[in-house]
Amino acid sequence: MPDYTASAKAAAEAATTALRGLGSIRDDLAGLYRDLHAHPELSFAEHRTAAEVARRAGELGYDVTTGVGRTGVVAVLANGPGPTVLLRADFDALPVRERTGLDYASTTEGVMHACGHDMHVTCLLGALGLLAEARSLWSGTVLGVFQPAEEIGQGARAMLDDGFYERFGTPDIVLGQHVAPFPAGMIGAHAGPAFAATDALKVVMYGRGAHGSRPEASVDPVVMAASTVLRLQTVVSREVPAGETAVVTVGALNAGTKDNIIPDEAELKLNIRTYKDEVRTKVLGAVERIVRGEAVVAGAEREPDITEIDSFPVLVNDADALARTMAAVGAVIGADKVIDPGPVTGSEDVGLFGTEAQVPVCYWLFGGVDAEEFGAAFAAGTRDRDIPSNHSPFFAPLVEPTLTTGVTALTTAALAWLGA
Incomplete structure (x- = not known):
């Protein structure tokens, strides 16, 4: 496997510069996350979410197309010659009655963002904003893909069947992430078959x-x-x-x-x-x-x-792509915060964006649980009981540092692949 030390250092330097803008948008992103959490929408019914995503991406200077694969949104920022990097977030919710007790809990009876897709959307919009502001640091094209209907396994296929490659180009790399019930601030990535x-x-x-x-x-x-x-x-x-x-x-x-x-x-x-x-x-x-x-x-x-x-389908992480991406992410957040969790039995349809075009996929987990609470539950052997998992009516990622970690990881990963 190639040594990515040099490229990781360059990407980390660019990311550190780009991330200076995060402080000024962090509160707005947190507000967006709470708003999305309070207004969840089921698969292929994500009309309010799609409209908000399209509005915000357009204000960031992206060329926005709505209605891709029914309710999907694609935001494109072309910035000279170079690689095309696809950054994906899903945005549908689940038919779950929320029981978190949060002051921003779901206002839609029987529907909840119980899998963290609201966090995914917020992190991607944050990364798109930082990349737009830091255009002097990179060249190429960023494809921000906001995908519907992941929970029923139909959203990626619907977008591809709607002429995704013909309309927006074929990416050189597919990048994405999923919030998970382990300590916030940590990243988990596994090469090979990663999601069942x-x-x-x-x-x-x-x-x-x-x-x-x-x-x-x-x-x-x-x-x-x-x-x-x-x-x-x-x-x-x-x-x-x-x-x-x-x-x-x-x-x-x-x-x-x-x-x-x-x-x-x-x-x-x-x-x-x-x-x-x-x-x-x-x-x-x-x-x-x-x-x-x-x-x-x-x-x-x-x-x-x-x-x-x-x-x-099985989601397979390309080993070289994962090594290159995580080397850069680790150089920014700390190599000790990037772990290999092994394959997980959760499933994801993001891999279709890569397999259909025969390009590598790199998809990782980022933690959303208070580190002290997680540590205490782990030490007591009560993790499965005390730490709500995805799809639980009690699942609610800690807003920070989850949001900062997700934006940082996506921004850095993109810069690891875009041209200098």
């Missing part, structure tokens, strides 16, 4: 309804579904080799309307995470076999329906 592939499935199991007092007249889909849930727990423990990684989660089971009615059907929703094609094939095959087998054992008169809800 996801397959989300809906399963409908069909029985025969009857009165609750006469179960012998039924084929009970509740029992059928319950047995299926239990049997699915054996897929990872008994069919996936111990050296491989897979996760099978049944996130929803719905059946029936009343205590004394045996229903006609039951619905399950499954989420599967894998890193390798052969493991994915094995797990999907096992899930289908178990679902159909349990229906046969139960005496079901109709086969189950198995349909795909959404799918994410």
Whole structure:
């Protein structure tokens, strides 16, 4: 692997100069973050968010295009010859009822920025502003990509299918980040398969309804579904080799309307995470076999329906690109603050921007938890209980130093790739 010490030093020097402007915009960015958090919008319905992003990016001097992939926004700043660097943030929220108690908590009932996409948007706008002000330090083109519908795995594909490369050019590098439940001020980056592939499935199991007092007249889909849930727990423990990684989660089971009615059907929703094609094939095959087998054992008169809800590919970080980027970021924030967390079982569709164009991707995590709280929970062995994770109704990144770290990382990463 090449030695990036010299290039990291140059990028760090440029970033240090560019970041001098952060102090004057930090309060405004914090206000923006709180506003976005209070007004979350679901996938492909991010109209208010997109309008605010477009307005702010336009005021920064970027050429802005809205409605890309339905609700996506692309901000372009061309600054002479040089590489094209794509910086991406997602901006959809989740159907989660917020329970943080924050004074800027969601004002939309049942919808919450429970994954930190509001922080991603704020950090990217901050980085775009600093890069615009520091145009004398770099040459090339910056593509600020604000992507919808990441949570349902459709946003990146929608933007690409909307002629992204033809309209905005092919990037030389794809850069992005995701806030995570570890200490604020830290960066986590892993080379190779870094985020798992996801397959989300809906399963409908069909029985025969009857009165609750006469179960012998039924084929009970509740029992059928319950047995299926239990049997699915054996897929990872008994069919996936111990050296491989897979996760099978049944996130929803719905059946029936009343205590004394045996229903006609039951619905399950499954989420599967894998890193390798052969493991994915094995797990999907096992899930289908178990679902159909349990229906046969139960005496079901109709086969189950198995349909795909959404799918994410494995996100693979290019090793050289990651080394080059993190060398620069570490030179600014401190090399001891850049760690390798190993592969995570979360999923991301940002990788499509790279794989479709066959260009490298570098995607990292940045912490959003108070360091002392995290340290105490870790020492007590209560991290999973006491530190809310992404998608939790209690998830809320610490505004600072999370915001400063995210803006710093994106700005420095961009300068590590733009021409001098």
